[in-house]
Amino acid sequence: MRLSQYFLPTLKETPAEAQVVSHRLMLRAGMIRQASAGIYNWLPLGYAVLKNIERIVREEQDRVGSQEVLMPTIQSADLWRQSGRYEDYGKEMLRIRDRHDREMLYGPTHEEQITEIFKHGAKSYRDVPQNLYQIQWKFRDEIRPRFGVMRGREFLMKDGYSFDIDYESAMRAYRLMFVTYLRTFARMGLQAIPVEAETGPIGGSTSHEFCVLADTGETEIYCPDDLLKFDVLGSVQNSVEDYGQIFDYVTSQYCRTDDRHEPEEFDRMVPAEKQVQRRGIEVGHIFYFGTKYSEPLDATISTRDGETVPVHMGSYGIGVSRVVGAIIEAFHDDSGIVWPEPVAPFTVGLINVKPSDESCTQAAEDLERRLQEAGVSVLHDDTPESAGAKFAQMDLIGLPWQVIVGPKGVKSGHVELKHRATGERQDVSPDSVVGKLAVA
């Protein structure tokens, strides 16, 4: 992609309304633009990141046999009356009357709807275990939306639901999704810490929150150093069969937020030199809630013995749009964003320092083509801006690698390769740039 053709309305000034660094940087980097309070337009650079995150979420869901569905944003109030949550939800639920004066709502979550779907599609023990998920926009009419996409009103979630014949089977599903979540975040370049959690308005008896570590996080997390070093992607054989083992290891660790923290227990379980206390941002939440919805909504299945029982359910959520903000909170510096490679909107920012110089332009275009042919996504700054402005903008948008093509280098047959995260620079030949990045 040529920058001269790319829709990238970056801002030089820091927007006054943005209180947190991710909000500021997303606005400045031209990733989003506010449409109305707590509601955002995703511009090409921001939407590219969001799609990368969605893709990783999908791949990890598919890996464990979870199946993708899509439920509508607009739901009927009737179902929510059956579950008893219509009145409970209060003003955060966006309530709507259609032209026939029927009560509708913009779904803040989809437990009722998925239970209804399952109920009409499954009859017996043969139809479980089942795991259905969606990636869909939701709405919560926050009284004071803020922090950009970290706490918006219209936001993208992955919400998944498991259906099982009994508690034991449901806990197998829970363990599978627990490890799937660790893997999902790890693949985005994030170290997500699972902490025991309150179940809150979703209800249920077992629950974990997944928190990304960032100094700007909203909660304090206490855990052992070992957990930060634990590599879930490289652990054991890394096949689905090993997920139970990973679950057991991780949940045996002391790992709590401040509201549940017990200093004596922490000291007992974790030696002082391994104790870690860090700030975290919640990006995922999983629940086992048993028959909380299946009973009122009458979602039953027959057992092998012909008995009729309400199905046991769990739900599993990732704040997909929130993750974009959380990644920036975790990965940025004074110059801008520092994307982990798996979610970066482009892998390489190619800067032509002097487009008026024909040899520079030819070298830059040649390198762009070669990188693309090697499967590397490239944003090529071919604009007539000053070199300084180009460097600043490329640092701001945070692509993992910068390749700088200037007149001097072209003469001596080299370009400059800069690693955004470390700031490390080296003069290399175009060949070795292609070789290095095609592999990376």
Place this chain on the structure above:
Amino acid sequence: MRLSQYFLPTLKETPAEAQVVSHRLMLRAGMIRQASAGIYNWLPLGYAVLKNIERIVREEQDRVGSQEVLMPTIQSADLWRQSGRYEDYGKEMLRIRDRHDREMLYGPTHEEQITEIFKHGAKSYRDVPQNLYQIQWKFRDEIRPRFGVMRGREFLMKDGYSFDIDYESAMRAYRLMFVTYLRTFARMGLQAIPVEAETGPIGGSTSHEFCVLADTGETEIYCPDDLLKFDVLGSVQNSVEDYGQIFDYVTSQYCRTDDRHEPEEFDRMVPAEKQVQRRGIEVGHIFYFGTKYSEPLDATISTRDGETVPVHMGSYGIGVSRVVGAIIEAFHDDSGIVWPEPVAPFTVGLINVKPSDESCTQAAEDLERRLQEAGVSVLHDDTPESAGAKFAQMDLIGLPWQVIVGPKGVKSGHVELKHRATGERQDVSPDSVVGKLAVA
């Protein structure tokens, strides 16, 4: 995917509420399930088709440099007041008041919002031409929603918008998108006929509708036989540079719906033996509307001469969820759906006729694995249902190829390969099934 694990709630009975064949078949094949009037849940089989269609739309948009964004479903009424459409839209617009009593709406379209985005991101002739698109859910509160996803209330659209300095440049964008649309539908296996159209509530001066031919279509189309035979994917060199030539050829043909049909003109332009009269379903609509939105919303750019002018715009829509219904209207028979391969939810339906027979099961599992390794998507019916029920269900869901593994065949080293569209069957070795389908 094993059918025993797949969430596929097919129906034996024809649902009474469904008036059109696509609606009936989508319900029966377990693709969708109604959530409330005109609002549907997409189940795994249906959502797989929808995602295939989205993917093709994206690839063809990307091919011509159109950039993907995402605008929110919920918009503020203010923008619509500026364009003058807030009152015009009537009861089809779903109007909402949030907790602070602000007037909001569920976007039935996004001209205002994209104009606002462009306005804040572009300043001069250097920032155009630009082409931005999204694939997003929209809502039109139809008084009597019907025909399933063909005329639902919550529906998925691809809507794209072009921005140009003047009329000539805008018409280049229009021609590019016109041919992109022909290609997009052709890649889905559809012959889409572009007919001159009224511009309607979007406004503007030039417009084409794209109609899929199906006997159950809502409008009558008159065109020459040549147009039905025209292969846009194979035409000329098929590079973006040739799009203008294709546009000129196609638009030189007589091609009208009944409201604009002039029999004498038809006779004059098309010899009697080449005249075609067929029913069509609208699946796309493109408009050039100039400065209709940029003037009231004050979206201006400066020209090379320093003059300030309102930007010239066009909009380009595909009814993505509607296309699913249109494809079924065009491709079905008495037994069920007949998917064109590019949009099929799986390429192959593998039927194990006798899972209680160990050699059958081993042969079926072996073939499933080999097909998957060859990159072929497979739905493997490993359930204990009767052979007859399996054949009927596989015909109903319409996968392009069926591979039938039975005890007799396994003994003699062959399986049966059935082509869903033609009904053609042949006994072949597992090797040749893999060879044939891996290439196809």
